[in-house]
Amino acid sequence: MLYHLFYPLHTIFGGFNVFRYITFRGIGAIVTAFLLTLFLGQKFIQLAKEKQLGQVVRTDGPETHLVKQGVPTMGGLLIIFAVVSATLLWADLSNLYIWLILGITVWYAFIGAIDDYRKIKKKNSKGLSARGKILMQLAGVVIVGAVLMQLPDSDTTLRFPFFKNVAPDLGWLYVGFMFLVIVGASNAVNLTDGLDGLAAGPTVITSGVYLLFSYLAGHAGLAAYLQIPYVEGAGEVTVFCGALAGACLGFLWFNSYPAQMFMGDVGSLAIGGSLGTVAVIIKQEILLALVGGIFVMEALSVILQVGYFKISGGKRIFLMAPFHHHFEKKGWQEPKVVVRFWIVSIILGLTALATLKLR
Ligand code: 57M
Numbered sequence: 001m002l003y004h005l006f007y008p009l010h011t012i013f014g015g016f017n018v019f020r021y022i023t024f025r026g027i028g029a030i031v032t033a034f035l036l037t038l039f040l041g042q043k044f045i046q047l048a049k050e051k052q053l054g055q056v057v058r059t060d061g062p063e064t065h066l067v068k069q070g071v072p073t074m075g076g077l078l079i080i081f082a083v084v085s086a087t088l089l090w091a092d093l094s095n096l097y098i099w100l101i102l103g104i105t106v107w108y109a110f111i112g113a114i115d116d117y118r119k120i121k122k123k124n125s126k127g128l129s130a131r132g133k134i135l136m137q138l139a140g141v142v143i144v145g146a147v148l149m150q151l152p153d154s155d156t157t158l159r160f161p162f163f164k165n166v167a168p169d170l171g172w173l174y175v176g177f178m179f180l181v182i183v184g185a186s187n188a189v190n191l192t193d194g195l196d197g198l199a200a201g202p203t204v205i206t207s208g209v210y211l212l213f214s215y216l217a218g219h220a221g222l223a224a225y226l227q228i229p230y231v232e233g234a235g236e237v238t239v240f241c242g243a244l245a246g247a248c249l250g251f252l253w254f255n256s257y258p259a260q261m262f263m264g265d266v267g268s269l270a271i272g273g274s275l276g277t278v279a280v281i282i283k284q285e286i287l288l289a290l291v292g293g294i295f296v297m298e299a300l301s302v303i304l305q306v307g308y309f310k311i312s313g314g315k316r317i318f319l320m321a322p323f324h325h326h327f328e329k330k331g332w333q334e335p336k337v338v339v340r341f342w343i344v345s346i347i348l349g350l351t352a353l354a355t356l357k358l359r
Contacts, residue, residue, distance in 0.1 A: 001089055002025075002028070003020075003090070003092050004093065007020055022235045022236065023215070025090040025239050026211060026239050028089075029086040029089070029090040029240070029242035029243040030242040030243070030249075032089060032090065032243070032246065033082040033086035033247035034247070034249050034250040035250070036081070036085060036086065036247070037082045037246075037247050037249075037250025041250065041253060041260075044072075044075060044078045045260055048072030048073065048074060048261060049072055053073055053116075053120055054070035054071065054073065055068055055069065055071045055120075056069070056120060061320075062325055062328045064328065064334065068259070071259060071260070071261065072262070073261065073262040073263075073264040074116050074120075074264040075251060076112060076265070076271075077109075077266055078247075079247045079263060079270075080109045080247075082247035083244050083247045084102060084105070084106065086242075086243035086246065087102060087240050087243045091236050091239040092239075095236040096151075097234060098236050098237070100147060100277065100281065101240050101277050103140070103143070103144070104144055104277045105277075108140060108186055108269045109266050109267070109269065109270035110266075111128070111136045111137060111269055112190075112264060112267065112269035112270060113264075115128040115133065116266050127265065137182070137186060137187075137269075138179060140273065141178050141179045144182070144277060145174075148178075148280070148281070153231075155229065156170050156172070156174035157283075158170055158174075158177065158286070159285070160286050161284075161290060161355035162355055162358055177285070178280050181276045181280055181285045181288065182273055182276035182277055182280065185273065185276035185288060185295065186269045186276060187272065187299065188292070188296060188299035189269070189272030189295050190269055191298045191299055191302055191322045192268070192294060192295050192299075192324070193262070193267070193268040194324055195257075195324050196256060196257040196335070196338060197252055197255050197257060197338050199271065200248045200251050201248075201252065201342040202292065202294045203244065204248045205342075205346055206275055206292050206295075207241045207245035207248065207275070209291045209349045209352050210275065210278050210279065210291070211238050211241035211242050211245060212353070213228070213287070214236075214237035214240075214241055214278065214282050215235055216228060217235070217237075217282040217283065218231060218232070218233060218234035218235025218237070218238070218282075219235060226356050228283075229282075229283035231281065231282055234281060237278055240274070240278065244271070244274065244275075251263065257335045257338065275292065287355065290348055290352050290355070291349055293348040294345045294348070297323055298322040298324065299322075301317075301321045302321045302322050304318075304321075305321035306321070324341065327340075
């Protein structure tokens with residue numbers, strides 16, 4: 001909005017020319033979203049306590065989690081509020097990609113909010129049925145896919161980090177691939193969010209990497225030089241990534257161990273869905289499996305554990321899935337598990353940046 005307000009006035013006051021720069025507006029989004037979650041966090045915690053939005057902790061989990069019963073949850077409402085506000089404030093609102101990403105973010109937050117609310121009000125950790133959740137998530141992907149596919153420069157090729165000449169065209173199959181990326185990322189972040197700060201930390205790193213990749217993808221000269229797909233208008237996605245990174249950084253202030261609030265499915269589903277949508281729009285889908293490797297590891301650990309559990313008649317690969325519980329069961333303290341996962345996430349983020357030069 002500020003772009004539309006001030007940039008046209010740059011002929012009167014030259015300083016307003018700065019609103020033209022995506023870098024300036026990206027930094028503005030980071031700072032705005034960070035300050036919103038930081039200064040509204042305490043207020044949200046009080047409100048969640050008044051409304052009795054307390055976490056219902058499963059009884060079959062690590063004993064150390066039982067003390068978390070009643071911790072204020074649905075902090076994702078604050079994250080999404082900060083992300084949407086900062087994006088609307090700093091982005092060029094004539095950019096279609098901004099509306100597609102905000103649409104998925106809010107829709108997936110709505111799905112998560114239903115799940116959270118049912119768990120809290122019904123006092124059990126079941127929530128929305130897996131089938132209901134997937135169908136609602138699919139609906140979001142179909143709409144985004146239909147819009148992207150009808151764009152004149154729609155690109156249904158699949159791009160790989162490191163291999164610049166490999167770009168198979170999936171045609172309409174690409175919408176199925178979009179489903180895997182967006183719904184997969186959404187549920188992977190959801191599974192990851194099981195320790196204090198474990199989802200928010202890697203989200204800050206992933207958003208930061210995609211902030212840079214979005215800027216490069218929207219810059220014809222740099223995209224050509226780095227041999228990455230040029231996506232006209234993708235530069236604005238930088239602003240959204242900045243808002244998401246800033247919001248999660250501010251949320252971490254309260255979600256770091258011992259957490260004063262959890263984000264809830266309203267946060268984790270929306271974060272994963274928005275990161276998946278960003279990856280699809282800037283044509284860096286496979287890269288998300290690298291940058292978001294922590295999310296992938298967590299989801300894979302569940303798939304492997306549940307699959308093996310079924311075919312082996314009750315045997316387990318890990319002491320408990322998702323992966324972070326395995327280390328808790330091995331006796332690692334929660335903060336140690338979380339910080340070590342953050343370290344891996346940083347290494348994966350740096351590796352993703354390195355793919356820009358290794359191709
Ligand atoms: C999402 N939710 C956390 C919080 C957060 C198939 C199976 C692997 C599914 C999986 C599952 O139920 N996942 C649900 C993970 C929950 O966190 C809430 O959920 C939101 C995110 N979706 O924002 O509101 C608990 O996680 C802890 N937590 C923190 N700090 C945070 O900042 O400590 C969350 C955020 C919270 C809190 O205790 O209550 C969750 O774990 O449920 N199931 C599991 O993850 C369970 N694993 C399991 O059943 N493994 C079996 C299967 C695979 C055969 C096995 O390995 O043998 C474990 N999770 C829990 N208890 N809590 C074990 C049972």
